[in-house]
Structures are given as structure tokens and as C-alpha cells.
Amino acid sequence: MRVQVANHPLIAHKLTYLRDERTDSPTFRRLTEELVTLLAYEATRSVRVEPFEINTPVSPATGIKLSTPKPLVVPILRAGLGMLEGMVRLLPSAEVGFLGMQRNEETLEAITYANRLPDDLSGRQCYVLDPMLATGGTLAMSIQYLVDRGADDITAVTLLCAPEGIEALDDQLRELDVPVTLVTGAIDERLNEKGYIVPGLGDAGDRLYGVV
Ligand code: URA
Numbered sequence: 001m002r003v004q005v006a007n008h009p010l011i012a013h014k015l016t017y018l019r020d021e022r023t024d025s026p027t028f029r030r031l032t033e034e035l036v037t038l039l040a041y042e043a044t045r046s047v048r049v050e051p052f053e054i055n056t057p058v059s060p061a062t063g064i065k066l067s068t069p070k071p072l073v074v075p076i077l078r079a080g081l082g083m084l085e086g087m088v089r090l091l092p093s094a095e096v097g098f099l100g101m102q103r104n105e106e107t108l109e110a111i112t113y114a115n116r117l118p119d120d121l122s123g124r125q126c127y128v129l130d131p132m133l134a135t136g137g138t139l140a141m142s143i144q145y146l147v148d149r150g151a152d153d154i155t156a157v158t159l160l161c162a163p164e165g166i167e168a169l170d171d172q173l174r175e176l177d178v179p180v181t182l183v184t185g186a187i188d189e190r191l192n193e194k195g196y197i198v199p200g201l202g203d204a205g206d207r208l209y210g211v212v
Helices: 009-019 025-043 081-090 137-148 163-173 204-209
Strands: 002-005 049-055 060-066 072-077 098-103 110-116 125-129 153-161 180-187
Touching (some): 009 025, 009 153, 025 153, 025 180, 025 204, 072 137, 081 153, 098 137, 110 137, 125 137, 137 163
Parallel strands (some): 002 180, 072 125, 125 153, 153 180
Antiparallel strands (some): 049 060, 098 110
């Protein structure tokens, strides 16, 4: 797995306000969208394109457009939904699939409770959105889901990661014959005993949508 930390002062600045416990939900949602748009710029560096001809007011020219099949953006419910708008702002022609994953707070294992994805993802570049890579269980299961349906190029976009989660994800993906790239805003210090990222930002879903 290729890991890319998007190193940029604007990303670090927005992440700081996202981490701050005084930041309210409307501000947290707006900052998440802005951050994801910046991360999307990095995450789409290898998006597939093809040449096509246009005419400028001055002369013919060759440009590029996104190739088909269109990229697929997959937010992992619930917290990944807060990242969707920021991602499709940069990739408006992408299609969107949904995957509902939840972790059991006692075992920290991920379970799938919803899925709305095309059956055949052959040849699709997929962008999986999940704000927090903590234990790595949710992302590993989501990526396996996409690979089982034929996805052949996967980029995971996260706001924050724990080093333990990156290592666990890397271990679990080693057997997959599919390139996976992880783009993240920062790698934090560690996971605590409850599976939260330290210093982190708390529960991303709760901070986006409230405790429901
Ligand atoms: N999920 C979150 O929302 N926050 C964490 O710190 C870890 C997992």
C-alpha cells in the first residue's frame, strides 16, 4: 500500500480547527468538506484520462477528459458521508456508491449493514472515503468488498490515521493483487485503549452529525 500524507499548511490549519473540541457541528462539516477537496486534489493525481479534440477560439487543440468507466466514489456510512461533497466537487462526473460499515465498540470489529454498489466494478478506479483510519478493520473490509466486485485500482481518503491502523491495513491488503493508495491529512501518535486516535478529533460521526 502506498501511503501519501498530504503535507500542506492549509491542510494542517484546517485539521487543527477540526480537532479543537470547541468547533461546532456546522463548522466541523464545512471544514471537513474543504479538507477533502484539498485531499482530493492529491488523491486524483492518477485518475485515468483520455485525449479529446476541441477548438479554442484560436485553433484546434488536444485536451483530456476523464476516461470511462467513470471513477466511483464510495463514502463509508456514516462518517464518510461528511466527505462526499468535498470529493465530488472536484470529480463531479464520478458515480457514487454507498457502503454501511459499523464497528462493534467492544470487539472493534467492522460489520456491514448496508451496501449500494454496482455488481461489476471491473476496470473502475474507486475512491473510498472514511475520515478516521483507527484499527483499519472498516477500511480493510470495504476494500475487500470492492475488490471482490472487480475494482482494480483503489484510493482510500482519510482525514487522520493511527500508525497501528496503517500497519494493520497494510498487512490485510498484502494478499490482494490490486494497487491501493492511502491519502491522509495526518498520521497521529497512536490508538488509545478504546480504539480512538490520539490526539485525533474524537468520534467523527458524532462531531459531524451529533450523537444519534
Ligand atoms: N473513529 C472515530 O470517529 N474516531 C476515532 O478516533 C477512531 C475511530
